[in-house]
Amino acid sequence: MVRLLLLINSLVYLAQSTGPGEWIVHYALWPSGDPAVIRTDSGWTQVPPFHLWQLVSYGFLHGSFSHLFLNMFALWMFGSAVERYWGTARFTVYYFVCLIGAGLVQLAVMHLHLQAGGAPYPTLGASGAVFGLLLAFGMMFPEQRIILLFPPIPLKAKWFVLAYGALELFFGVAGIASNIAHFAHLGGMLFGFLLIQFWRRRFPFAF
Numbered sequence: 001m002v003r004l005l006l007l008i009n010s011l012v013y014l015a016q017s018t019g020p021g022e023w024i025v026h027y028a029l030w031p032s033g034d035p036a037v038i039r040t041d042s043g044w045t046q047v048p049p050f051h052l053w054q055l056v057s058y059g060f061l062h063g064s065f066s067h068l069f070l071n072m073f074a075l076w077m078f079g080s081a082v083e084r085y086w087g088t089a090r091f092t093v094y095y096f097v098c099l100i101g102a103g104l105v106q107l108a109v110m111h112l113h114l115q116a117g118g119a120p121y122p123t124l125g126a127s128g129a130v131f132g133l134l135l136a137f138g139m140m141f142p143e144q145r146i147i148l149l150f151p152p153i154p155l156k157a158k159w160f161v162l163a164y165g166a167l168e169l170f171f172g173v174a175g176i177a178s179n180i181a182h183f184a185h186l187g188g189m190l191f192g193f194l195l196i197q198f199w200r201r202r203f204p205f206a207f
Contacts, residue, residue: 001088001095002079006072009126012060013068026051028122029058029103031110047120055103056096061124071126078130078137085140094136094195095129101191102128106184123181131168131185132192135161139196165189 016023025048032050062068083091106123114120137144138161145154155163168182198205 001092002075002083005075005079005095005126009060009062009068009072009075013062013065016061023061024122024124027054027057028061028124029054029106030122031114031120032107033111033114048122050107055100058103058122058124059099059126059129062126063124067125071130074130075126075133078133082133082136082140090199094132094192097195098132098188098192099126099129102132102181102184102188105187105190106181109181109183123184125181127181128184128188130188131164132188134164135189135192136196137161139193 012023028048030048030050062071079091079095082094086094103123106128110120110123138157142156142158144157146157146160147154165186168185194204197203
C-alpha cells in the first residue's frame with residue numbers, strides 16, 4: 001500500500017501540471033456550507049463548493065514538488081515500518097481514517113476562520129495522514145531512534161512525536177506559518193490515536 005500511495009500521489013501531481021486550477025477547484029478541500037464570493041486581485045471570484053469526496057481527494061494533491069517530496073519521504077520512512085508491523089489491510093484503514101479525520105478537523109477550523117471574518121481557502125496534501133503515521137510509528141516503536149537533519153542528533157521516536165505534536169499545536173495557536181494546516185496535522189494524529197486505542201481496547205474505549 002505504501003508503494004501504491006507513492007505512485008498515485010506522484011501521478012496525480014504530474015496530472016496537476018496539465019491544469020492545476022481545475023484540480024484545486026474540484027478536488028481540494030473547500031469549506032462546507034454555502035459557497036462564498038470573495039474579492040481577489042482579478043475581481044470577484046466564486047469560491048468552489050464543498051463535496052464529500054474532497055475529504056479523500058485533497059490528500060492526493062500537492063502545491064509544489066517540495067510539498068510532495070517531503071510528504072512522500074515521510075510516508076516511505078514511517079509508513080513502510082508501520083505497514084510491515086500491522087499488515088496492509090489494517091494499515092490502509094488507518095491511513096484513510098487519519099486522512100479523513102484530518103479533513104474533518106480542518107473543516108471545523110475553516111468554519112471558525114470564516115466566522116471570524118477570514119477568507120475561504122483550499123486545503124491540500126497528504127500531511128494529515130502522514131502525521132497519523134508518525135504517531136503510529138512513535139507508539140509502535142517508541143524506543144526506535146530517529147536521526148534529525150537539523151540538528152543532526154538521535155532522538156527516540158516517542159519524544160520526537162511528542163515534540164513535533166507540541167510544536168504543531170504552538171504554531172497553530174500562535175498563527176505561525178499560517179499557510180500550513182497545523183490543525184489538520186493534529187487532527188490526523190488525534191484520529192490515529194483514537195483508532196489505535198480502539199484497536200487496543202484502551203482509554204477512552206475501555207471502561
